[in-house]
Amino acid sequence: MSFVLAWIASLFEVDSTLAQRIAGGDQAALRQLYDRLAPRVRAVALRVLGAAGDADDVVQETFLDVWNRAATFDPDRGSLVSWVTTIGHRRAVDRLRRRGTRPGPGDAGAAVAREPSADATPHESAEERQARERIVAALASLPRDQREAIELMYFHGMSQREAAEHTGAALGTFKSRVRAAMGRLSGLLDELAPEAGA
């Protein structure tokens, strides 16, 4: 299992000098980052937007953003992986919000109806698949209301207030669910961290 944990940890230990090289105009470094993270960014965008064309546009915009803003990356404020993923996620959510589409009131539970899939794809190595299984298992272990809370915001582009209204929960209750869920995810990071570099 140590190689799995090391791989997951490596997601957050991607060489931050890549950002420096990209900021210096090194296109090969951008290619390296693109090859590594474009499938992940595209996957998130596809999950948020549901359309391949839009997802491809988000990938394009994300990495052009990375090219333009690489000098602003601060490793103290998160890993390079989470920085790039966040840029892509934001662009996807912004595009979704401009569309104005949201799950309807009758879709309560739609956010969790689609269980996270640990099925293997031909585009990831065995180690990557096992790492993803670990994350999927952690998410599946969350109480339903906690998982719904974070997925409504992350994958459905809802604001906190919209998501709370969608679930019928008071805002304070909803915030507590989010805090608890993110606490569990942070705990997963702590589990992975001691194995970094093993």
Added chain:
Amino acid sequence: MTEAEFLERVEVWALGGLSDIERAQMERYLAGTPSPACVAACARAFDAAALLAASVPPSPPPADGWARLADGVDQLRAGARRPAPSRKVAATRAWLVTAAVAAIVIVLLVRDRGRHVDREAQLAAQVRAQQAQLDAAQPTLAAVASTRTALDGCTQELTRLQAKDALATEAVALLELPGTQLIPLDRPGPVTTPMAANAIYHRGVKRAYVVAAGIPADAPTDGYQVWLVRGGKRIAAGTLHPDQGRAIAVVPTFTLDDGVPETFQLALASGEIVLESQIRI
């Protein structure tokens, strides 16, 4: 924003659940001198949110994905004002029409500068001639008043053209700066007239110009209101007065403390939105 407020919102921020105004507030707070606790909380929150992304099976981009990106990078390197064009569906034709009209507008602006210079020279000569006439005219009250009126009219038109020329000059200069965005404004519904407008915007300069072309001859005499939309609220940002089918307006300087503007709108006095940008800045 206080540290407690930042810490309360940071996880929701990482999940994408804040409004644009709240997101801008968080970014401004972080850009200041945040405490180590805030910096650490930010890192943990975004790394934790990234696990959600890692839970989704990866989806490789199309085979030409890198080539498209490399083209975009090359254009940025060459000092292009916009990244490589993205794919559009349905609204592509309207966008291309708008972009073509925008290019024509810019050319006309530059060309009009030359014409205005000629027109200004003409008017300046008329002003001198009329001043000379005034001096030489027999000092009857009616003659003085008539000539003074003509002089004032020419002076006003000269001032107006000089102001318009200055705006056009500024707009063209801004276009030449790296990082300037050319933001097309689209008609919300089907394209029925060739009227088009673009916003020329540079974040660092914090100044924008709205240029419109193809304005119909029966356009309202009081022009078009330019709005900036921020957080769903409209803020008045100048007016466009058509002149031979074209118009340019400067959007007043704004500060990020008021929130980052989201879209540009052109509206009639009645409030009907005529054109609106789909690209947010």
